Amino acid sequence: MDMPIRTADNVDLDRLGTALGFLMRLAQLKIYERFFEEVGEHQLKPGEFSVLWVILNNPGIRQSVLGQRLMIKRAHMTKLIRALEDQGFVSRRIPDDDRRAVEITLTPDAVEKVRQAGEWFFTYEDSVGSNLSAAERQQLTGLMRKFIGLG
Template sequence: MNGRAGKGAAASLFFDRVADACPSKSAVEQNSCVCPLKVVAFVHYRLNHALEDPRQPRIGAAAISMKAVRTASGECSMPAKKKAPPHPVETVGLDVLEDTLSFYIRSINIALSRDLDHRLEGLDVARGTGKITTLLLVDSHPGIRPSVIAQLILRDRSAMGRLVDQMIDHDLVTRRNAPDDGRAQELHITEKGADLARKVREIATKQSSDFFAGVPEEDQERLLDILRRVYRRTLGLDQ
């Protein structure tokens, strides 16, 4: 057996040992086992086939201990486990926010808004702060002025103007000059807006009922009373 043939046989024998030790022999045969075994096999092949200097020592396949091969196989078949985050969400304290009412109100508002946007998907009032309130107030209070709605939804004049413009563009409301004051404007619902208002009332009522289904009705009424009083005080309506 010439030198090159001997090298080839050695490499072949080594690959056989690798395949026998690997948990997925077919993966080695198909050259798809991306693991330490494949790397070791490649290095062995290069040492025995690519080095042309006869003075360099040859590493025979028999010199590769099966213990080392099995160790490499174990490393291939047992990927490193992902380390758990240092602070799992279940164990994180909220610092001073734990006893801060405003934190819970803001967080619940985000969840409520997302849920309501999902239920209103495809309607002209979806994904827009203030649109629902404006639509319902115009429908239930014909001729209401934008400035009154702006106060109730905590919007400044320019923001309220843009909101009304959007609703006019969608043919939900109309804007007219007040008969008793030419400088003031009044809002009136359109037929399309009235139809949408009926749908929104049903969706909003059901959403609130579904979202707080796990809270006893008595607690809901108590919470509603507290928030209603805080809201009116914030707007200066109880002074």
Template sequence: MPYDDAQQTLSLPDEQRMTLGPLGRSLGFLLRISQVTVFEKFYATLGDLGLKPGEFSVLWLICNNPGIRQGVVARNLHIKNARMTKLIRTFEDKGFVSRLVPDDDRRAVELTLTSEGRAFVDANAEDFFTYSQKGKSRLTPEEMGELIRLLQKYTGMEETE
């Protein structure tokens, strides 16, 4: 999109308004502000779980892909190896995840949820996947569906039939 000096402002009370200019059409800026908005809603709704949104995502993927290799999860979720190792250790300490080093590749680690981890995921999945739909939203359900579809396309994570 060519540079355009059109004036955009944030929807804030008058004393907090500021002019954004082309920043208001910057994909990176809008994605970052969107992420902060979603995370604020996550913590307000699910903060008592003691998890971050990305942490539940890791548990969900392990739940749905038993035996998945730790490196595969880390690469697909763009988590640095050191952070992933620390996270999996935390999940082990909580009794949520078990690790297995396969005989055919001693450098790999396969992850599986324990029964306690599975119970945690089962007990919290509905809240995790619906928290953004609760309360007031600036988007209609149809607009939210379209935004999700476009983000899936943009990230290469389109749903397969």
């Protein structure tokens, strides 16, 4: 009878509780939070790592393409790349091909660093969704890929 809600479990989300967009926002926040609890200050944040990983696997990729694939806006990408350049991770090159564009490559030093970062990053990623069964987890991954429009 009109008792104020005192614990998060008692909160009635109503239709919000089955709204996909809402659920995904929650999921992402949860993953991000646990990432910092567990991986802590392992120097590279998820956003930075994903940028570096994609550059590792696609040397010479253009800034615009990188941004499209990772859904990072141009203005923000400029800042990210500059920061990574300042840290000596990447180098930029203007192709003769199209002198507006910028091609990004890992520096020789960074190649090994990023591979190593991949070790713990994917170890963490593999632990995401461990409250699901293996089958469910795989199903979820597949559905997410289809949802996004990958593969």
